[in-house]
Amino acid sequence: MIVSYHHRPSTNLSVDNCRRFIRELRQVAASSFQIDEGRLPNYQCLSLDDPVRSLADKVMVCVRLKDTGEMIGFSSAVLLPIPSLPDPVLHLGLTCIIPSALSHGLTKMLVGGIARHYLRRRPDRTVWVSNLAAVVSSLGNIAIFMDEVYPSPRHRVAPTPTHTLIAKTIVETPALRESMYLRPDVLFDWDAFCFRGSAKGTVFEKGTGSEGTHRNEALDSFYRGLIDFERGDEVLQVAHFSAETLDRFLSKAKL
16 A cells, blocks of 8 residues: 655645546545435545645545555645644544445554654644544544543543633634535534534434444433433544644554
8 A cells, every 4th residue: 555645745746637636536535425426525635625624624545556556545624724833733534435444453553654644744743633523443543542532531620721722712703614514504512522513414413323433431421411322422532642642642542
């Protein structure tokens, strides 16, 4: 397999090449969601409305087959500008893998690759991240492998001022909500750190029985307690990581 890393990829690509790249991403995403390409959400790195803008704030990792060059998976994170923070928040965003490649350990490779690539640009910094999900296994893995994750059963006290600042900026900034596929009318539950009904009617909706499980029963129970799956809720996690965190993730993760 061939792994490629892309930091704000449209800065190095022509408009036509941005468009070609996005079309490849859309093919992988449609296969991953098992839907027709026309049903894909028009957001993040999948939007063809303005190809340059769609890729301008992304950090991406792509995996291709070595013999054919066919893309079989990608992860695309969004750089979220947050006032008073020295660096953007890395929103973990969108990870798509074609079904036939799901057993190859690509989830760990892609998510770990995003973090590793971003840390190379700021090796001595703590990187703040956000994650929006209704998949219990995804929420549980972030809780295990990131630092100071909120909400999490391992961080039961109130969120720190930085956690609150990041969440408040996301909730109140239309452009950031758009980058996370959050409708303007979706309400945020501050007690649960959860967007109520945000996934309803979208490809991200996880009804009861399709939300996945986490092998850690305490984590599984905690996140199930926050989410109404039939309503289409999604939890917003805010955390941070460092080079030490990444080493722990890559050595112990079993995603």
